[in-house]
Amino acid sequence: MSVLLDYLLEILQGLGTTLSLFVIALVIGFVLASAVAAFQIRFPGIVARSIWSLMFCIRGVPLLLILYVVYYGFPLLPFIRETVLWTVFASPYWCAIICLAFVEMAFTSEIIRGAYYQTPREQVEAARSLGLSGFQTFRVAILPAMLRNGFAPYTTEVILLCKSTALAFTITVMDLMGYANEIRARTLDIYHPLLIAGCIYICIVVITRLILSTLFNLVAVGGTAPEDRA
Amino acid sequence: MIDYLASGWGLQFLSAIGTSLTVAALGFFFCILIGILCTLFARSGFRGSAGLVSLYTYVFRSLPDILLLILIFYTLDGAIQALLHLVPGMSGVRLSAYVPAVISTSIVLGAYATELFRAGWADIPQGQHEAGRSLGFTTLQSLVLIILPQVYRKIIPHLGSLCLISLKETALLSIIGIPDIVRTASIGARSTGAPFVFYGIAIAIFVIFAILCSRIFAHLEQRVRQDRAGAR
Amino acid sequence: MSAAASIPMPDKGPIAMNDTSHTPAIEIVGMSKWFGSFHVLEDIDLKVKQGERIVVCGPSGSGKSTMIRCINGLEDFQRGRIVVHGQELRQRARALDDVRKKVGMVFQQFNLFPHLTVLENCTLAQRWVHKVPGSVAIDIAMQQLEKVRIPEQAQKYPGQLSGGQQQRVAIARSLCLRPSIMLFDEPTSSLDPEMVREVLDTMADLARDGMTIICVTHEMGFARGIADRIVFMDQGRIVEQAPPAEFFDAPREERTQRFLEQVVR
Numbered sequence: 205m206s207v208l209l210d211y212l213l214e215i216l217q218g219l220g221t222t223l224s225l226f227v228i229a230l231v232i233g234f235v236l237a238s239a240v241a242a243f244q245i246r247f248p249g250i251v252a253r254s255i256w257s258l259m260f261c262i263r264g265v266p267l268l269l270i271l272y273v274v275y276y277g278f279p280l281l282p283f284i285r286e287t288v289l290w291t292v293f294a295s296p297y298w299c300a301i302i303c304l305a306f307v308e309m310a311f312t313s314e315i316i317r318g319a320y321y322q323t324p325r326e327q328v329e330a331a332r333s334l335g336l337s338g339f340q341t342f343r344v345a346i347l348p349a350m351l352r353n354g355f356a357p358y359t360t361e362v363i364l365l366c367k368s369t370a371l372a373f374t375i376t377v378m379d380l381m382g383y384a385n386e387i388r389a390r391t392l393d394i395y396h397p398l399l400i401a402g403c404i405y406i407c408i409v410v411i412t413r414l415i416l417s418t419l420f421n422l423v424a425v426g427g428t429a430p431e432d433r434a
Numbered sequence: 435m436i437d438y439l440a441s442g443w444g445l446q447f448l449s450a451i452g453t454s455l456t457v458a459a460l461g462f463f464f465c466i467l468i469g470i471l472c473t474l475f476a477r478s479g480f481r482g483s484a485g486l487v488s489l490y491t492y493v494f495r496s497l498p499d500i501l502l503l504i505l506i507f508y509t510l511d512g513a514i515q516a517l518l519h520l521v522p523g524m525s526g527v528r529l530s531a532y533v534p535a536v537i538s539t540s541i542v543l544g545a546y547a548t549e550l551f552r553a554g555w556a557d558i559p560q561g562q563h564e565a566g567r568s569l570g571f572t573t574l575q576s577l578v579l580i581i582l583p584q585v586y587r588k589i590i591p592h593l594g595s596l597c598l599i600s601l602k603e604t605a606l607l608s609i610i611g612i613p614d615i616v617r618t619a620s621i622g623a624r625s626t627g628a629p630f631v632f633y634g635i636a637i638a639i640f641v642i643f644a645i646l647c648s649r650i651f652a653h654l655e656q657r658v659r660q661d662r663a664g665a666r
Numbered sequence: 667m668s669a670a671a672s673i674p675m676p677d678k679g680p681i682a683m684n685d686t687s688h689t690p691a692i693e694i695v696g697m698s699k700w701f702g703s704f705h706v707l708e709d710i711d712l713k714v715k716q717g718e719r720i721v722v723c724g725p726s727g728s729g730k731s732t733m734i735r736c737i738n739g740l741e742d743f744q745r746g747r748i749v750v751h752g753q754e755l756r757q758r759a760r761a762l763d764d765v766r767k768k769v770g771m772v773f774q775q776f777n778l779f780p781h782l783t784v785l786e787n788c789t790l791a792q793r794w795v796h797k798v799p800g801s802v803a804i805d806i807a808m809q810q811l812e813k814v815r816i817p818e819q820a821q822k823y824p825g826q827l828s829g830g831q832q833q834r835v836a837i838a839r840s841l842c843l844r845p846s847i848m849l850f851d852e853p854t855s856s857l858d859p860e861m862v863r864e865v866l867d868t869m870a871d872l873a874r875d876g877m878t879i880i881c882v883t884h885e886m887g888f889a890r891g892i893a894d895r896i897v898f899m900d901q902g903r904i905v906e907q908a909p910p911a912e913f914f915d916a917p918r919e920e921r922t923q924r925f926l927e928q929v930v931r
């Protein structure tokens with residue numbers, strides 16, 4: 205029993221790292237995704253389509269591979285090695301954040317785009333006919349509909365990101381998974397460290413879902429959080 | 435790049451693609467099987483069956499895939515080798531790591547597939563089941579001829595992403611030591627000092643597969659769309 | 667309904683002569699059913715002769731649907747018995763399959779298979795349940811589609827048809843299995859008014875051919891024109907049954923009178 209407690213305490217050292225990876229990548233990813241999606245919606249054309257293709261390609265490549273490229277590949281590039289960028293790319297922690305945010309951007313921008321195009325045209329026309337300006341229309345007619353349509357897929361995406369942070373241990377970041385894996389390698393005890401880490405991850409996911417649906421209910425005007433499926 | 439491919443790495447990559455595609459295809463197949471079986475079980479009306487399936491999908495969609503893979507892989511590996519030990523004359527044989535790799539991938543992906551099938555199934559009106567029964571179809575016939583084709587139609591786009599996820603999921607096997615595309619690329623990158631060639635090839639393979647995947651499923655979706663043309 | 671007047675009274679003579687066998691088509695004795703603690707059907711007794719046409723009516727929630735679903739084995743029941751063509755119907759028994767082969771059912775919501783063409787809808791059960799060879803199944807299906815007057819729609823999908831056409835396909839689909847009894851559960855209730863007529867005409871054709879029919883409907887004109895007997899249900903009981911003339915013009919029960927005042931103006 206006390207062994208389990210020791211494991212738990214050791215693994216919990218990684219909690220801060222996991223949470224900060226998760227939250228920072230989430231925020232950066234969301235900001236980038238909003239910009240990317242807004243650009244695609246606002247300026248449709250060849251550039252927007254190229255961006256969409258790029259996002260599509262990013263979504264097709266495993267995160268693990270992207271982590272390897274950035275962590276093992278980038279340091280060999282002179283313009284990274286010899287400039288201020290090196291301070292960032294020398295740290296596995298920041299490499300992990302950059303990769304996670306990058307992938308998050310690709311997935312979230314598509315969710316935002318999807319939510320935008322699902323908004324019924326009639327609502328936009330109705331708002332316009334009332335004499336609202338472009339931004340007011342967005343605020344009144346489009347944004348609420350986007351929140352409603354995008355909530356379920358975005359929740360799924362956030363959970364996926366949370367799970368993806370566990371891959372950071374493959375580039376020597378000591379997060380929850382990193383510590384659990386270290387104990388596993390050291391003691392050859394597979395179950396206990398991994399199950400303990402698993403329980404912590406489940407707690408994080410449960411709390412994240414709670415926070416998201418609370419946020420949604422606060423922000424969304426009328427209507428409740430739709431059932432999260434998919 | 436051609437130099438590297440000609441000097442033996444080409445073959446390495448081919449076999450890695452074979453490995454990844456095989457594991458992905460088997461994983462995709464089995465996860466769909468798991469999805470259908472779990473959905474049937476959840477709808478069977480046994481006490482607690484629906485709750486049990488929900489627990490499976492909730493837990494497995496909340497845990498990091500890599501954690502699950504390591505857990506299931508080592509558990510299965512140990513169990514299978516121990517079982518082989520019990521069979522007389524087999525004690526010296528070691529089973530290839532691919533078996534636990536495929537099984538663990540399937541179980542992880544099965545949670546996604548189950549969620550997909552349950553949602554699709556719930557969209558089928560009760561009347562379809564009743565029409566099947568009143569025309570005299572057996573449960574199995576009604577499942578195969580009436581229900582599954584309709585579920586399939588509803589979830590095709592999602593099946594496309596599931597298919598892509600299957601291949602991406604195989605990347606994790608490199609951590610367990612299976613020589614898939616990612617592992618081959620990173621070994622090549624480290625041993626030759628030309629990381630971008632090797633990582634570039636790996637990325638290209640995944641991108642090509644993603645394009646193929648989306649083309650194929652867009653085509654499949656197009657094909658089943660015809661019955662909805664002009665639907666009121 | 668104005669359709670009533672134009673539907674000719676079916677010729678009842680030959681049917682009475684054909685009815686040589688003494689086994690009734692359907693016999694329900696003392697049947698009771700509960701949904702949990704809710705008593706949906708109470709002590710139902712109903713005997714239907716071969717070739718007889720029964721219209722079931724009654725207020726919403728009175729158990730009409732539940733009763734005819736029991737006859738087809740879509741619902742089980744807790745007490746009493748249902749005998750179809752001498753076969754006693756019990757849940758989870760082989761007999762159920764035999765009974766279903768003799769009893770066709772048409773639903774309010776059509777319940778056509780949306781992923782199959784009209785023709786495939788009509789041949790699927792023939793081929794898989796009755797093991798009819800493909801070309802024969804197609805012949806039979808086309809025959810029945812002609813009977814409901816839409817052979818030209820055979821290659822379309824249900825989603826491309828109007829409600830009335832879909833319901834006629836549903837009738838043809840059931841007829842392809844050569845049932846000796848047809849059950850209808852409010853077949854016209856989800857149709858636009860202008861399509862009600864074509865479905866009622868199709869059903870009148872069936873009645874003329876001597877099919878045993880039990881139909882739940884609110885089309886009182888149709889009931890008057892086609893039925894041999896009208897069964898009135900309320901709160902899970904059969905309150906009154908009588909030939910249409912008697913039922914509409916001289917209802918005995920006070921409950922029936924009130925119901926008729928509401929539906930027939």
Ligand SMILES: Nc1ncnc2c1ncn2[C@@H]1O[C@H](COP(=O)(O)OP(=O)(O)OP(=O)(O)O)[C@@H](O)[C@H]1O
Nearest residue numbers: 701704706724725726727728729730731732733852
């Ligand atoms: N699956 C069920 N579980 C519980 N109660 C049910 C179920 N199906 C029907 N009921 C109840 O049984 C009663 C009879 O229902 P039924 O559908 O047979 O009525 P009905 O006479 O066909 O009404 P309507 O004219 O509206 O179709 C209703 O009160 C209904 O609420």
Ligand SMILES: [Mg+2]
Nearest residue numbers: 730731732852
């Ligand atoms: Mg009803």
